[in-house]
Amino acid sequence: MSDKQLILVVDDDPDLVESISMKLESYNFRVAKAYDGVEAFEKIKEERPELIILDVMMPRKNGYELCDELKKDDQYKDIVVVLLTAVGDAVTTTKYTHFGGKTTLADDFIPKPIDLDRLMEIVKENLE
Helix, strand or coil, rough: CCCCCCEECCCHHHHHHHHHHHHHHHHHCEEEEEEHHHHHHHHHHHHHCCEEECCCCCCCCCCCHHHHHHHHCCCCCCCEEEEEEEECCCCCCCCCCHHHHHCCCCCEEECCCCHHHHHHHHHHHHHH
């Protein structure tokens, strides 16, 4: 069993998942990857991560739905969830809003386009 902390990266953009994963690995985290909310939940059940970096707008199950499911489940509610949100750019064209992001049960969030250094700070702060 590895003593490295496991972080699950969930986004429907494979390039973004890859760039975040490489950054996390460079900080010595273990990384699991998923590309939508349904796949993410399967991964969470298989191998419980310490933290989830979770995109909001995804097919099959969005980030808000998955986050709320986790936070309402005693088995998973203490997993740290950091939402990735591009909704600032698309507020008028989507049903997602920053207000929604703030009222969700997520532990933290970071806007897209992602500042990877800032994301690493958020990850470290939330895992301490």
